[in-house]
Amino acid sequence: MASLVAYDDSESEDESFGQKEGTPASVQTISSVTFASDHTVLQSEGSSSSSRFYSQPQHCTDWERKSCSESAAPLHLPAAQGEVVTLQTPSIIPNSFSEGANLAKRLPAVLSGVRPYVPKRQRLSVETMNPKYPSEHVQGDQTRKSQILSDVSPPLKPYLGEKPRAAGIPRKLQMSLEGHQGPVNTVQWCPVPHLSHLLLSASMDKTFKVWDGAESGRCLRLYTCHSGAVRDACWTPCGRQLLTGSFDNTAVITDVETGQQAVKLDNQFKVMCVALYPSSPDVFLCGGYSSEVKAWDSRCSKVVKVYKAGIQQTLGILCLRGGMDFITSTDCVSRDSADRTLIAWDYQTTAKVSNQIYHERYTCPSLALHPQEESFVAQTNGNYAALFSSQKPYRMNKRRRFEGHKVEGFAVQCDFSPDGTILASGSSTGFAHFYDYHYARTLHSFQAHSQPCLCVSQHPVLPATAATCDWVGEIKIWH
Template sequence: MNSLVAYDSSDSETDNDESEEIKYIQKEDNFAHSNFKLQSVFPTTTRLESSGCGLEVKIASSSSNVECNLNSTQNFAQKHSVTSRPAVMTLNDETSFQFSKSVCENPLAVMQKSGRTGKMVPSAHKRLFQDSVTGAQNIKPYVPKRLRQKEAANNKSKELQESTDILNTGIGCTAPGEHQLGLLNKVSDFIKPYLENQHKTSNIPKCLVFQMSQHQGPVTTIQWCPVDQHSHLLLSASMDKSIKIWDAIETGRCLKNYLCHSGAVRDAQWSLCGRQILSGGFDSMLHLTDIETGKQVISFCNEFQITCLAFSPTNQNVFLSGGFSSTVKAWDTRSCKVVNEYSAGIQQTLDILFLPGGTEFLTSTDAVSRDSADRTIIAWDFQTSAKISNQIFHERYTIPCMALHPKEPVFVAQTNGNYMVLFSTQRPYRMNKRKRYEGHKVEGYAVGCKFSHDGTLLASGSSDGTVCFYNYLNSKLVRTLPAHKQACTDVSFHPVHPSIIATSDWSGEIKLWQ
């Protein structure tokens, strides 16, 4: 019967220890793969050496069929206080020191240091265990569902806070220097001399400077940038669904064209900082657009078509919108929600005007009766949405436009009766019956009117294409300027230069006069 291990019973010191190790490994390997059923007999003599002491123990057994297992061998070693040889290698002094130094060291590395890996048989190779530190790094701890949901909610709130901060930065006009690019990094040399010195008297322009004809539809409004350093920029909105920004002082070129609306743009307003444009139109959409990037900072879907817009003079985060509805809505750009509503028994709001202080505002409507106008002009409390008065104008004409005087507590209203009337901004908003500015024609057009910045002149467009200039104090017609071939829809005085105005007409043409 073949034996798994054949040891020499001789005690000669010339025995090859390495040969015995390999045989011993083979024996242990075969024993592990035999399903604990030995088909061979251990040798009659087995020698166990302890490292460095030369201790020998002889075990005698019969040569007949002997059944033994690993437990009997271990029990014998414990009984006689004998250190058994390990299954892979002999522990000499050097190797024993290495194991005591680092118990987590790779066994293969230890065997390489001891110089005993060269003659290992393939069956002796074992799968190496991973380093404990590496294994720990690859293990992901379990996080309960409740904590995961809480963490996701916190991340969402942080992202919302960051987006709100960015939005407030844009609205509050405190954008960092890297955003001051393109349109807002230039100050026109033509208006620099007028920035520090306030002009004394506005002059009526005499000659045409630029003629800009890129709009394909009627121009509904034109406005200069409210920031004096960038007042060379002119905003125009048209019913061709576009909004444009022009260099109307030096070159007369179109600098930006925004196509964010799918319907006619009825009104557009600069923000107070001059970095955004608020626009609304017949597509029932409200857009707050960044003028540099052309992207919509905020977009609102309204329930009705928009005809007029107005920013609050005390809080640029809030604006009013009116249109084909009996309700005027107040929107907050920070929460993107309606914060207040002002309801009246009307069909359409034509214009919105904030009074000095920003606590009250006026709306003009299309509500007229046979002999008098009921609710043609309505005064509102901005905070409480209470109706202050609706019996301000008692004539049977609608009012498409209103303008506030820059220095005195009065405002003017354009009527479809081909004249303008003057009202007080203080309660009960009495009409001045001694002043009536007439000489131009409206005839159903939404003709605009504006005061000069010194308050001495009042200009109005006309349905025959002319621009009429009135003396504010005595309401007399000073001069008529033949500006356009079609109806002149709007006129705007330059905020810095005393003798520059811009006009627009129903054909989409914009002209600059000086």
């Protein structure tokens, strides 16, 4: 009988049970159990051959058979006619049917230690779990991985099916995101509308993160694939991968969902800026502490084009609409002018289209392209943002410039609203400034951080929502 036979796994529990409850005189320990085809014979340990107990003899009545089956479920073992199976295991057996009912109440506690068979594959997966919360840790982690790119944040749902509204100006603090241990160089919302609640941040603490910037404000993923400061980062157009450049001389394409490195390329110089080529998502540009700008093809992990200039480092890269040309910002400044501060390149021929775009004696730490018009702005260390045409010959608009913020050597970035009517910029004073693009006047400014505000990124879907970051590693969401 199954309830009357204890397996090896429950041996220790049987001993503790006998010591705690005390084994009654009517209960004996059986050393051998013999199963026959017609009846079961139980041999007592240390007893003579005449003292035997028949569990279900052939002369049992139907009522006695029913009582025995209720007190202990039978063990179904396949046995041929005349075949005898002997188990050398201890068990607890009552001497009469009247004591079987009382003993059956205590048998579940004894047999609770009997463990089912676990396949080897499942045992190996269990060993990798968290010892404190084994199932919750693995299952919860897999759930979060599958929900990063599948779930739509509730605050976004009312705006996904509607036409883009006019951009607004954020005025109130919605949440503060803390976790970076160094300056946050850039923050960027995911360009895919239904995933635009995801916020990317790159920091000098050698990490970059993806946050839920629309609802919970928690960090969804931490990526540590760089051994140096992460200077620049951006989303791929599909929103499933991230492109980052670091001071460890590498540019990495990382899968957002799994955190695995799809491509890791060594540029042999510290990477300051990265940009995806718009005509081919598999090609991206890298610039930094070098006189060269390299174009990589992520499919073959090879340099496909090299752009050389007599400069020391590249501060920013901006691919123009159409993908035929791109603009680079450098630190090359002569005594009288800044002829090579902005250089226009032909992507196919690697030739310079123009290096006489900007003539003032200031470097430009960042660039931003207008989402609708053929123009772009360059953030300058002259404490203003200059406006240029994005078509040849790339002339500067001398009548319109955006003033009021300070740069003072920091890599302060600027960003356009989705409709292009508002230009936002950070400031070395910690302020966030919002300008009317058409009239170049200040619409609103507020103290966003106590330290230099390096970037202001306006949300592509939610109106009047922006993210800011500062020099001490703090990120704030404004609405």
